[in-house]
Amino acid sequence: MDEQKENDVIVEVHNLVKVFKDFWQRPKVRAVDGLDLEIRRGEIFGLLGPNGSGKSTTIKILLGLLHATSGNVLVFNRSPRDVEIKARIGYLPEESYLYNYLSPCETLNFYGRLFDLKNSVRKERIWQLLEMTGLTHAANRSVGEFSKGMARRVGLAQALINDPELVILDEPTSGLDPVGCRQVKDLMLTLAKRGKTIILSSHLLADVEDVCDRIAILYNGSIKALGSVNQLLEKQESVRFTMPSLSPDVMKKVLELIREKIGKEPEVDHPSMNLEQFFLEVVEKAHKATSQQSGVAPTERMADYLLIKDK
């Protein structure tokens, strides 16, 4: 029964409370207030909320970096302070916390060593991740010289070096250009297809809407809305059709029929490409026309080991 539960529920949070205290141990801020949450294997779960709503605090408690004031937290059916479970987790912090004097290559090598990856595996993964994040040409530059977006990519790569079962991404697209954002979203979808569980904390609602299966909206440390994205966003009272353009006669007939049935004028428009799709097309064309690269090289390539299905 327990084994089955571990297989299904990856993260379990019951009545979680976190109160930050001041120097004199007096309560200062109630960052999380009675949070209940269950995250299941293979889902992309979005944590949404304004600044200070308790998203990052919850994530840090899940990682054992902060201690819960009260309540129960289980990750892989064990306490988050259990060091062993962290071998199954990949974490991208809100800010890219990196050692400024190290290069991306050295950074990934260091994190790879913490997971006891064999030399050959480590080297292979490092290069695959550098290719995936478009940083091969900057592999030996100090991370301290990087732009925020480039550092974010190194952060993302370090979170994936151990091929984790649970990936916790805190604002993963912050500082990334639209190409990087799309890539991160594709990566999340790919990982979820492989049965990985992803917790995504973000302010960018469009990103969350694009990839999340379920979301929780936090405010003042407690959940105000929880459910699947479709369930929460769907307008049951309206219907939208998308079809090839109709001839004026057919269009007129269709509109007349609808008007007759609903008793008012329906809204009709042409679907348009969104700005993200348009931007990606322009950049792709520009990239094909250019031979030299100074920033991040746009790539659609995923690290091979992240695509291999688990046995």
Next chain:
Amino acid sequence: MGGGQRFMMLRIKQFLAMAGLTALEAIRQPICLLLSAGCVVLIAAVPLMIMHTFGEDGKQVRDSALAFHFVFGLFIAGHASGTLLSHEMKSGTASAVLSKPVSRELFFLSKFTGITVVVMLFSMCAAIATLLSERVAEKFYFTNTLTGYITDTQTGAMLFGAPFVACLVAALINYRFKRPFASTAFVMLLFSLLFVLVMSGFFERNGTWMPYDFHVQWRIVPVSILITMALVVLAAIAIALSTRLDTVPTLVISSTVFLLGLMSDYIFGRFAENSGFSAFLYMVVPNWQHFWAADALSGGGNVPWEYVINAGLYAAAYSTGILCLGMFSFRHVEMK
């Protein structure tokens, strides 16, 4: 390999990776190079600066060089210990590492070990510079061809040039292979000093070739080792404090402990027999006088290795106690 053995191997590998990274981080900070090279330059310059010593040049140079070793070492140990951990906790790199399968105790100990490695490398540079500087100092010289006071200018010039050559080589390596300048120069400084130590063995004090002989006073080495032990104890105190305090309070408290420890015999020791409180403080505050044995070298004296071993045991016991407190504190600290 059994499960327990594999677990141990993993912990050792993690420990080595984190300690190595800490050492690398420390020596890549320009301040580390600045302090080390500055210390070597000052030690090299001592024989030029002292005058009117009534034939006591060797002693004066030795004492001054060892004092530079101690003072600059205190800055390096205090700065590295006081800033590295608190900086990691503040900047978030500690959170990033502790989100991996790494225990807090291991992380804390690896930070201390990394800093200890840097302190030891610095001490090696300072000790070699002290040996050479003492050799350079004006001494009475008596051979068939020459009798009188001679300064070993040849070794002095090589010693003085070592930090500059190290920086030049590091700059070339940086230009050619894009390796970080500060850490390369730090390592090159050690190699260049070793090179000067070896090369100086081919020359007499007056600059003529001779059968190989180092011509340095190896009895300075135990004194340098004692100073290194003091630096390691101070590093342990600073890193334990930095688990809860910011850089400035850590450095202020470490400096206070250092000053109290210097005067420990005077302000606590003399009351220890009659007052339990004084006896307690005398026991708790590290007594740095145990680690300052430069005076034992006057008049051709030596520091016995038994004394070095006993001081080492004292340093190890003291550091272990402090590190245990530090580990306990770090175990419960919350990562922001």
